[in-house]
Amino acid sequence: MQTQNNGEILPSGNAFDHVRIARHPERPYAWDFIERLFVNFIELHGDRRFADDPAVICGFAKYKKWEIFVIGQQKGRDTKQRRLRNFGMSKPEGYRKAIRAMKHAEKFGRPIVCLIDTPGAYPGIDAEERGQAEAIAHSLFSMATLSVPIISVIIGEGGSGGALAIGVGDAVLMFENSIYSVISPEGCAAILWKNSAEAPRASESLRLTAGDLLELKIIDGIISEPVGGAHTSFDEAAKAFDGALEKALGDALELTPVERLRLRYNKLRSFGFENSGGLMW
Amino acid sequence: MSERRHMSWFKKKNQRIESVPAEERRVKTEGVFEKCPECDAALYKRELEESLHVCPHCGHHFRIGARLRLAILYDEGKYEELDAEVTSNDPLDFVDTQPYKERLEQARRRTGLPEAVINGRGLVGGHLVMASAMDFSFLGGSMGCAVGEKITRNIERAIRARASVVIVSQSGGARMQEGTLSLMQMAKISAALAFLDRARLPYISVITDPTTGGVTASFAMLGDLNIAEPKALIGFAGPRVIEQTIRQKLPKDFQTSEFLLEHGMLDAVVDRRELRDWIVRALDFMYNPEVHFQPLKPELPLGNGAGTLPEALLGSQDEKPEEKSEAEPEVKS
Ligand SMILES: [Zn+2]
Numbered sequence: 001m002q003t004q005n006n007g008e009i010l011p012s013g014n015a016f017d018h019v020r021i022a023r024h025p026e027r028p029y030a031w032d033f034i035e036r037l038f039v040n041f042i043e044l045h046g047d048r049r050f051a052d053d054p055a056v057i058c059g060f061a062k063y064k065k066w067e068i069f070v071i072g073q074q075k076g077r078d079t080k081q082r083r084l085r086n087f088g089m090s091k092p093e094g095y096r097k098a099i100r101a102m103k104h105a106e107k108f109g110r111p112i113v114c115l116i117d118t119p120g121a122y123p124g125i126d127a128e129e130r131g132q133a134e135a136i137a138h139s140l141f142s143m144a145t146l147s148v149p150i151i152s153v154i155i156g157e158g159g160s161g162g163a164l165a166i167g168v169g170d171a172v173l174m175f176e177n178s179i180y181s182v183i184s185p186e187g188c189a190a191i192l193w194k195n196s197a198e199a200p201r202a203s204e205s206l207r208l209t210a211g212d213l214l215e216l217k218i219i220d221g222i223i224s225e226p227v228g229g230a231h232t233s234f235d236e237a238a239k240a241f242d243g244a245l246e247k248a249l250g251d252a253l254e255l256t257p258v259e260r261l262r263l264r265y266n267k268l269r270s271f272g273f274e275n276s277g278g279l280m281w
Numbered sequence: 282m283s284e285r286r287h288m289s290w291f292k293k294k295n296q297r298i299e300s301v302p303a304e305e306r307r308v309k310t311e312g313v314f315e316k317c318p319e320c321d322a323a324l325y326k327r328e329l330e331e332s333l334h335v336c337p338h339c340g341h342h343f344r345i346g347a348r349l350r351l352a353i354l355y356d357e358g359k360y361e362e363l364d365a366e367v368t369s370n371d372p373l374d375f376v377d378t379q380p381y382k383e384r385l386e387q388a389r390r391r392t393g394l395p396e397a398v399i400n401g402r403g404l405v406g407g408h409l410v411m412a413s414a415m416d417f418s419f420l421g422g423s424m425g426c427a428v429g430e431k432i433t434r435n436i437e438r439a440i441r442a443r444a445s446v447v448i449v450s451q452s453g454g455a456r457m458q459e460g461t462l463s464l465m466q467m468a469k470i471s472a473a474l475a476f477l478d479r480a481r482l483p484y485i486s487v488i489t490d491p492t493t494g495g496v497t498a499s500f501a502m503l504g505d506l507n508i509a510e511p512k513a514l515i516g517f518a519g520p521r522v523i524e525q526t527i528r529q530k531l532p533k534d535f536q537t538s539e540f541l542l543e544h545g546m547l548d549a550v551v552d553r554r555e556l557r558d559w560i561v562r563a564l565d566f567m568y569n570p571e572v573h574f575q576p577l578k579p580e581l582p583l584g585n586g587a588g589t590l591p592e593a594l595l596g597s598q599d600e601k602p603e604e605k606s607e608a609e610p611e612v613k614s
Contacts, residue, residue, distance in 0.1 A: 183455075
């Protein structure tokens with residue numbers, strides 16, 4: 001593993017090491033950070049349309065001097081929890097709950113913090129029947145014009161559209177060993193190399209580490225982890241998170257809503273083609 | 282659409298045969314018959330073209346390319362192709378069993394297309410429409426940065442010109458070879474559509490076979506109207522991925538247009554031969570010159586964040602909605 005260097009990770013580290021650490025069964029999950037960082041967290045359930053999705057936690061809390069809304073993708077620690085949380089794979093009702101939560105936060109002018117940790121949106125018959133694609137699309141659509149600050153933090157696995165669905169923000173941060181990818185390395189290897197055992201090579205090619213994504217300007221910052229990974233000390237990981245979050249939230253709150261929306265759009269606009277026009281600013 | 286009108290449209294189109302690209306011209310010379318994979322009927326190529334590549338016997342929709350798609354959509358088959366210079370620049374230097382640059386080069390040669398989407402500007406039923414049509418024959422219609430950029434440009438162009446948007450989807454999803462940058466195109470296009478929505482301009486999403494992954498989970502599902510051709514495969518996860526995950530057989534007709542219609546995800550399933558008329562009718566309804574701006578929600582009192590969103594967020598800056606409402610009071614009581 002490449003260690004830290006002035007707060008930035010050199011992108012030359014072995015990408016598949018990051019993948020393994022990001023998926024480590026002892027890694028801190030959303031709940032672990034909610035417990036350590038926020039006070040008076042009250043969970044809210046349900047999408048008001050079909051069900052409550054335990055793979056997504058929504059609720060409000062106090063963070064320092066701010067009232068904030070927290071949306072977190074939650075994996076399960078033991079077998080029972082994993083089944084309950086569906087391994088962190090949201091169904092449409094999970095994204096619809098998140099959209100409802102975001103509108104709620106916006107209505108009352110409270111910032112939103114999203115904790116991303118999912119292998120991907122759930123691929124299943126029921127999810128397709130209820131419009132998994134529509135739920136994700138609607139979330140992306142909604143986040144683009146939400147007037148309150150949104151800070152999105154990838155704490156573990158940023159699995160494709162299922163992660164991006166709550167990943168549009170004024171600041172997008174990644175933990176040092178988290179990953180963010182368009183497809184799982186195994187899935188990519190199976191398609192392009194016709195062999196999922198080529199996942200380590202695919203991991204390198206996909207440029208999915210925090211260092212890579214900072215270099216590509218897809219994310220705005222990296223949260224350092226204790227040596228060996230966040231699972232070695234939840235408290236240390238939470239402390240680093242705390243510092244980064246306070247700064248990102250403070251910065252986003254400095255801006256007017258209009259400035260935030262402009263910057264949020266222009267950042268999305270620059271992905272792949274920098275300085276290529278823009279909308280009307 | 283009546284048969285007669287159909288024929289007249291094709292006569293008009295044949296006058297500009299020179300501008301039909303090589304890929305489509307080839308169809309005309311490669312033998313006289315094509316077999317329908319659904320009903321086994323041997324179809325005259327000529328007959329198939331006249332029915333817009335729909336089997337006249339069983340209604341099977343053959344897959345068609347992006348440029349033919351635009352020609353079918355636009356009035357008299359005429360449109361201006363835009364943004365052809367926007368092509369992938371291989372941002373990750375991606376190499377798998379073959380360099381991505383080579384794959385791109387091959388795709389360009391084989392299809393005669395610059396990218397997996399073609400942008401057009403022209404009239405549809407007299408309405409100014411910015412249309413983007415995807416093409417599955419170009420790397421599975423996959424969405425990389427260039428595809429995202431082209432579609433976004435066409436949406437922004439529509440906002441500036443107060444035009445309507447039609448996007449024809451046909452894609453396996455985000456393009457793996459551009460990694461997370463491809464993923465970001467979902468957010469980028471969705472954000473542009475959110476502003477199009479605020480500007481109260483029409484967007485019709487036309488979903489064709491096949492459309493899956495990140496394309497379905499972004500702009501394909503965000504139309505003011507979402508419509509699909511019959512029996513198209515449409516889904517978020519591909520059927521094989523789902524089968525592997527749940528380890529059971531998928532129900533019949535799962536992830537077809539008809540399945541999505543039944544589950545409330547589509548406004549209509551429309552036969553290709555009726556599609557243009559359907560879109561014209563919908564644009565007649567949606568494009569209302571009296572409507573300019575979505576009234577703004579008052580900005581939230583976030584300490585230093587008070588104020589209202591500027592008009593600039595919602596449309597072209599020359600428009601002054603306040604003045605308009607003074608000049609033309611909406612309701613007199
Ligand atoms: Zn047939």
